[in-house]
Amino acid sequence: MPLMRATHCPVAQPVLANAGLAGRRRNRQPRIESLAYSFTLPGEPHCAATARTAIRSALDVHGLAPYADLAVLAATELIGTAVKLTPDRELYLSLRYRMGALRLVLWDQHPRHTDPDDVSLCTERRRSALWLLAACVSDCGGEWGTSEAEPPQRGVKSWAVLPCRSPELGPGAQDRGRMRA
Template sequence: MTSLSTSVQAASVGHPAYSQTFPCEPSTAEICRRLVRDVLGIWRLGNLADRAALIVTELIANAARHTPCKEIRLILGRPSATRVRVGIVDREPSRLPALSQAADDDESGRGLLLIDAVADHWGYDLHGSDRRPWGKEVWAELRIKDEE
């Protein structure tokens, strides 16, 4: 069982981040949900945990289903003081995410629609050069709201 057991320290430069590589298989989602909840708790952003856990579950399901990759990388970061980004990196740059409409009787095909509904913003970034990308990160951002 993998879990984050040491506290995350804020860096003196840049923004806090956490990343780890896992097998690209559906069962990885459970471990990553726990890690996302742990990290957000350490960052005192537990109010984002449910949405972030749903996002990471769907991103991992998409990578496991639509890529032949053996490994994926979970990235959880704070690109700014007002945003948290959850991302999954895989080595399949030719399989880009796209929203689609699933039929009522379809058993799959709603993952990105769920992400689109719960995230404040989502997208993907190619990694590597423009001519030879080696992979992509599919990510979703959640806005950090002030405590009320």
């Protein structure tokens, strides 16, 4: 088998230089505003551990490590409830930083109910299963909710918005906080 080497695209180099991207340090911390990750997960209980690891890593890289515990808890609650109510169906999780807040959105494939009593019962079950999420999000001044997903998605959309205090954010924010303590 011939030896293969990775090379950079010669056409991309002038484009990168014009955009001011050539010569950037590779170890530079990503901007907080660029935090935007999406995951498709199997609808099985173990997928919550995968999501926790990915979220914690993404927040650490983007300088948002102080918010990891709350974000991980929120994702775990959203995923756990979806897996319980709609087992063995894929989930789609989105993690974004927008307008001073972390936004977690989970789409599951819960089937649509036709009977209004079933809709009410199912909605109440989901809301009561998310009691811990509700308490934590309320405590930090955020918001959460559920609704029927709009096309092209199907199923149920659940979300949590977790505010971040922007003055403390940025590279080394956690270390500066430790020094003051």
